[in-house]
Amino acid sequence: MSFWNIVAGLGLTAALVVSADAAQAADTVKVAQGMLHGATAGQVTAFKGLPFAAPPVGELRWRPPAAPAAWKGVREATGFAPACMQMSTPRPGAPPVAQAEDCLYLNVWTPASAKPGAKLPVMVWIHGGSFTGGAGSNTIYDGTHFAERGVILITVNYRLGRLGFFAHPALTAESPKGALGNFGIMDNIAALKWVHANIASFGGDPANVTAFGESAGGILINFLMTAPEAKGLFAKAISESGFGRSAGAPIRGDEARTGEKIGVAYATSVNIPGSGPDAAKALRALTAQQLSIPAGGIGAAGQPGPMVDGVVIPESPPQAFAEGKEAKVPYIAGGNSWEASLFPQTARDPEATLARLGPARPAIMAAYGGDPAGVAQDLTTDTAVIEPDRYLAGLHARNGQKAWTYFFSYVPAAQRAAVRGTAHGGEIVYVFNNLRDEPTTFAGRTLPAATPDDHKVSDAATAYWVAFAKRSDPDSAGGVAWPQAEPGDNVLEFGADGVHAHPAFHKQTLDIAEKIAAAQTGR
Numbered sequence: 001m002s003f004w005n006i007v008a009g010l011g012l013t014a015a016l017v018v019s020a021d022a023a024q025a026a027d028t029v030k031v032a033q034g035m036l037h038g039a040t041a042g043q044v045t046a047f048k049g050l051p052f053a054a055p056p057v058g059e060l061r062w063r064p065p066a067a068p069a070a071w072k073g074v075r076e077a078t079g080f081a082p083a084c085m086q087m088s089t090p091r092p093g094a095p096p097v098a099q100a101e102d103c104l105y106l107n108v109w110t111p112a113s114a115k116p117g118a119k120l121p122v123m124v125w126i127h128g129g130s131f132t133g134g135a136g137s138n139t140i141y142d143g144t145h146f147a148e149r150g151v152i153l154i155t156v157n158y159r160l161g162r163l164g165f166f167a168h169p170a171l172t173a174e175s176p177k178g179a180l181g182n183f184g185i186m187d188n189i190a191a192l193k194w195v196h197a198n199i200a201s202f203g204g205d206p207a208n209v210t211a212f213g214e215s216a217g218g219i220l221i222n223f224l225m226t227a228p229e230a231k232g233l234f235a236k237a238i239s240e241s242g243f244g245r246s247a248g249a250p251i252r253g254d255e256a257r258t259g260e261k262i263g264v265a266y267a268t269s270v271n272i273p274g275s276g277p278d279a280a281k282a283l284r285a286l287t288a289q290q291l292s293i294p295a296g297g298i299g300a301a302g303q304p305g306p307m308v309d310g311v312v313i314p315e316s317p318p319q320a321f322a323e324g325k326e327a328k329v330p331y332i333a334g335g336n337s338w339e340a341s342l343f344p345q346t347a348r349d350p351e352a353t354l355a356r357l358g359p360a361r362p363a364i365m366a367a368y369g370g371d372p373a374g375v376a377q378d379l380t381t382d383t384a385v386i387e388p389d390r391y392l393a394g395l396h397a398r399n400g401q402k403a404w405t406y407f408f409s410y411v412p413a414a415q416r417a418a419v420r421g422t423a424h425g426g427e428i429v430y431v432f433n434n435l436r437d438e439p440t441t442f443a444g445r446t447l448p449a450a451t452p453d454d455h456k457v458s459d460a461a462t463a464y465w466v467a468f469a470k471r472s473d474p475d476s477a478g479g480v481a482w483p484q485a486e487p488g489d490n491v492l493e494f495g496a497d498g499v500h501a502h503p504a505f506h507k508q509t510l511d512i513a514e515k516i517a518a519a520q521t522g523r
Helices: 020-024 169-173 183-202 216-224 259-269 277-285 317-322 350-368 372-398 452-471 507-521
Strands: 028-031 034-037 039-041 044-051 074-076 105-111 120-126 152-156 204-214 236-240 331-336 403-408 440-442 445-447 491-495 498-502
Touching: 028 183, 105 183, 120 183, 120 216, 120 452, 152 183, 169 259, 169 277, 183 204, 183 216, 204 216, 204 452, 216 236, 236 452, 259 277, 317 372, 331 372, 350 372, 350 507, 372 403, 372 507, 452 491, 452 498
Parallel strands: 034 074, 120 152, 120 204, 204 236, 236 331, 331 403, 403 491
Antiparallel strands: 028 034, 039 044, 044 105, 105 152, 440 445, 491 498
16 A cells, blocks of 8 residues: 555454353464454354454553453454554545554454464564554455465554654653663564464464564564564564665753654644653643644655664664664565655646756756656666665575565556556455456555456466465566576566566666665765
8 A cells, every 4th residue: 555545444343252152163363462253264264353452542542552452242243343543644535544552453254174283384564654653454355365375364453653652751760671662663563572472372372473564564574674672573674665775863961863752842833842751741741633734745844753762672674684683584575666656746847856866967867768747656666675675685685585576567458558557455355356347446546357367467476476475485486487596686567468577677777866866865
């Protein structure tokens, strides 16, 4: 999904407790907190709305997630819980989204035949949405087709916006561990801990967990690769469109823009001065709705997101990977051919992008070719996502770890004349194998009815992801062999002509993007 995806069509069923007789059913499992009753359809049983932490409300707002409460009897787990509070601006005409501050729930899809202790591979999905929107209950993330292939699929909600990524000196003062603002990251760590403790009951292997996510979720995967508390909670990782050079703001310090300074500016704007206990109390007295007023758009001052706090996140992903301190697990990173779809101004006003190139502009224009709008979009795609993918994967490989990269450029034949490539988030429906045989709309985009060629690419993408989950290596997944990223800058492309491996992929233009990044960051 794009950063501004608003989850549509959330089903909401209250968590009910039913009689203990249901414990005898095949779709009932026991977890640490109590018994759960899910719903079976075909070959798959789904358990929805499972609490992995206590509701982060009242005095638990802006605190690390606490353990969920136990319950008696059997908890009905057949309906999604609310999304976390959405800070994103709803799309015109979008249906209302059920949302609440009490939102730390996850969903599990498992083969109906799975027995406790079966040690099936597990995949945990972290949704995108610019850290301000989205939910694990989005229908495009339905895990049925992973479960049909023998993988347990889990989707997670985590705190968003100012409820999930917020720092303030008053909150720092009450934290025994120092400045804490990455509550959304801590939520994902808590979900992974819950999975580690309970997934065997669903037939999963806690030692074989793949953490994967897209966009903001892909960024969070990269941050989890640096988080000490996440160590050992996942055995491999996939970052889809994860903006690999995204470093996050420092939580405090002399820099002009830190997490705490953003928090103070916000508090001042709502007439909450000071940095003592009274300020913390006043901030917690604000309603979740007040705290979720949109921040103003991608890149806007005060836009919530991960921070380098020295505790949960000791250093940024680019720095950790460069120093060989990232998690030592197999890693896939990749992106799409039209990531610039997230930044429509690159097409409307290409000069704003190209004017920043200075004396290098003629050489860059020649390397990319095409009209100014096309160059601005392709350069933005490369500098935002594709080169950073190559950068982190290359560092990971040079640190002695296995790494692979992909490039998704497939577009349905009916749309190829109208769009530049695969839009940001466009790979998700293929990876999850959730194409539809009738036209569908998600995130403001319309997909035509799926064709046999569309299904062929989707089946291939799902097969590679499943192979990685099962064997820690995407190998050939029954098709083209996917070579490791290094040596040779190898990339597997999902394109209009099928799936192909390319050495030295787009080397000339990605080298240009790397030079631009080095000039901006010193790396």
